[in-house]
Amino acid sequence: MKNLIALLAVGALTTGCASVVNDSTHPMKVETKTATGDLVTGAECKLTNDYGSVSVKSGDTAQVRRSSKDLDIVCKDPKNPDALARAISRANAGMFGNIILGGGIGAIIDHNKGTAYTYPTWVQLEFGKSLVFDRTNEKDGAPTLATQPPAAATPVATK
Numbered sequence: 001m002k003n004l005i006a007l008l009a010v011g012a013l014t015t016g017c018a019s020v021v022n023d024s025t026h027p028m029k030v031e032t033k034t035a036t037g038d039l040v041t042g043a044e045c046k047l048t049n050d051y052g053s054v055s056v057k058s059g060d061t062a063q064v065r066r067s068s069k070d071l072d073i074v075c076k077d078p079k080n081p082d083a084l085a086r087a088i089s090r091a092n093a094g095m096f097g098n099i100i101l102g103g104g105i106g107a108i109i110d111h112n113k114g115t116a117y118t119y120p121t122w123v124q125l126e127f128g129k130s131l132v133f134d135r136t137n138e139k140d141g142a143p144t145l146a147t148q149p150p151a152a153a154t155p156v157a158t159k
Helices: 002-014 017-021 093-100 104-113
Strands: 025-033 044-049 052-057 061-065 071-077 080-088 122-126 130-134
Touching: 025 044, 025 071, 025 080, 044 061, 052 061, 071 122, 080 122, 122 130
Parallel strands: 025 122, 080 130
Antiparallel strands: 025 061, 044 052, 044 071, 071 080
């Protein structure tokens, strides 16, 4: 019995809370719209962070790799100027669980693996604009509200 308790204690100390609770990816719905607010489906969108890139057509949902770094999004459509965005990475409940329960080692592991972070789950990019989406502005059942980025933080279009 003592061996089982010791084994469970070691496992709890070496595994981050967010690693246990969260997958390394999470879903993000990507939509595009025109300046007049009309939704455009089928635009080619590329989502990029320090773990790589994933492509998705606007109107669909992509599995995005979690990371402590922000996510850059570029959507291209032949009839519209590019739509650019940055999705801000924010610590999720798993990271706070590590801190509250005293799992400093777990917090470090989850930070390094990216599982302690989440992006907004639904974004609507606007063609011809560069926007920022912050999960703190997210409301259930609605796209995350966008803001205009400061000039120095504007995402750069990739080819």
